[in-house]
Amino acid sequence: MNEAQTYAVTQGKGPMLVIAGAGTGKTRTLVHRVAHLVEQGVDANSILLLTFTRAAASEMLTRARELNPACADVQGGTFHSVAHRLLRTYGESIELPRSFTIIDPADVQQIIKGVVAELGVKQKGDRKFPRNRTIADLISKSRNLELSLEETVFRHAEQLAGYLDRLERVAKAFTQAKRDQALVDYDDLLFLTEELLKTQPHVRKELGHRWRYILVDEYQDTNAVQARLLEWLTTEHQNVMVVGDDAQSIYAFRGARVENILEFPKRFINTKVVKLERNYRSTQPILDLTNEVISRAEEGFAKNLYTEKTGGVRPELLRPREQKAQSRQVMERIRELLDQGVRPKEIAVIFRAGRDSFDLESALRAERLPFVKYGGINFVALSHVKDVMAHLRVLANPLDFLSWQRLLMLLPKVGPKTAQQIIAYLVDLNSPEEYGPKLASLPQATKYPGLKNLSELFVSLARPNAEPIRLMEEVLEYYEPICVDAYEDYPRRLKDLKELPGLASQSSTLWEFLADTVLDPPAGEPGEVPADPLTLSTAHSAKGKEWPHLFVIWASEGRFPAFAAMDDPQAVEEERRLMYVACTRAAKSLTIFSPQEQYFEGTGFRRLDVSRFLDDLPPEMLKKPQKGPIFPVPEPSSPESRGSMSQARPYKVGAKVSHQAFGQGKVMGYKGNDKILVHFGSHGLKTLMLRLANLSSV
DNA sequence: GTGTGGGCAATTTTT
């Protein structure tokens, strides 16, 4: 710990703000402070650590425990998960039903869909009517920004202004539908908790006593209601430490307010402000690049990070012709690193959007290189997984008609109408013991034989204290035949379902399991968790992490920044910060790929420029492919003809050449037309793709 | 009312 870090770690009571750039040890300081407090005799139970993801919380707590085993009892989680726990305990005092369940964005969209149909606000053939997803995002945005829907539409979706009155009706009906079914969405968790703390002084007091120290990581990405929650939780003692970096604020799109961190000292009087400037993560060449990237932001961030690490390689920009060539080149570079003895765990590939890695994923699978992927679609959003979860959700919440509808429609000959008719009989259900008998005695029971099986399932599921894994096993046994019937591609889906018991076994109660799957969806693809995988991650999901060797792909205009962001200057600035976050994850090497072309349905290939965030950087900061046709050998015009064009053998056998990673070596020969054999003193004989190696003569 | 197949558009980021 350096001096500034030590100061932050050892400060006594009162508010503190650590605001500093990437890799300066903010998170580490937070962890050490937790351990320090415990060392000083603070009860671990009375410390609350709030983080951006639950994974971050458990990682930090693990690190704290390594410093001091007594940290095991420190409380941690996201704002959402802590809010959930509070509502489970105290929710009844604000008239929240005990049986409330949390819904995910897909459920929200389902409810919106139902509401739109019910209100009849969408005219037939109206092509411009916003998608359910768009409406859901808009409503959430207006809540998080705490603006009226009108204001939100006006600012962020002007093209929908004509639908405003209808959208308002949809929003209202959506709120009512949630209330009727005791459903709580992500935003509700925060706002209901605020209501709880605001209206229930005894709860506030109790919590003020329970949590004497509150620490928050990534504070730049919190929204207005989260900041208020923090104030409510700390009114009693003001022992609050927040850390963050305004230059890394990347969630404004969902209502995060960078003002939270900037104005923290105003909200908490006598705040001690700590700034850190020494970077412990990256080499100087990487910092030179990232400092430059962020210095070009409109806000003019004054970041001046330095390191005492010496040496390091210059970040490099490569311009593959298109997606396939990009994947090939990334694979090639990864192979080189692995050949040098780098572990896959030390390598990550970062990109803007979840789908940006699809092509690379197939390449990795073909080469049997194991990887984990963070970001993009998640496992619990798969429709067959949701089918299964619906059966468990109604066990917890009898009023969850959304789930009833879903599971009823799985029965043969039951569609939306029949499901609604059946649901009309289910409204007075109170507890799972009643489900089986009720379903069996339904007037529709004879006409729809599926109801009998369902009834039997619920008879055996009606065990209030059963472990989630047991319940899961029963539901799966029931559901698997349905899955086979319902989906053409059932083998793949059955394979996914096999992962569910494992997931369920990690929670000890049904409530916990349901909340966990929604609040902490398992990352990436289900199944085998490889021992030493490469990491693929969206830039958002990479926040707060680091890897020795980093590749950023699709750094081209239209992809990063995304087309969708390009006509809103504020969105472009957020993309810039996102690029900064991406690049600052690198410790030792940073290689950026910017494909020159992208294929569009219909119009074919279109040229893409280098991302504006990286354009015009001096070659001292970013090594670029040489311009001009001579060298490196141009990409073949189509993947099929690969190799056949590179006739050039630019180095004589025996010539001395230099390579970015391997240093100096001697050309030993060629392999085919596109591979060169070079002997490097320290690294031995290497076969390199001529096109990618970027050798230079010495 | 339910099930199915064709056509067509859209596709950022996440607790």
Add this chain to the structure above:
DNA sequence: TTGCCCACAC
């Protein structure tokens, strides 16, 4: 590649 709408057959 998915997901949604629509028209049509049972």
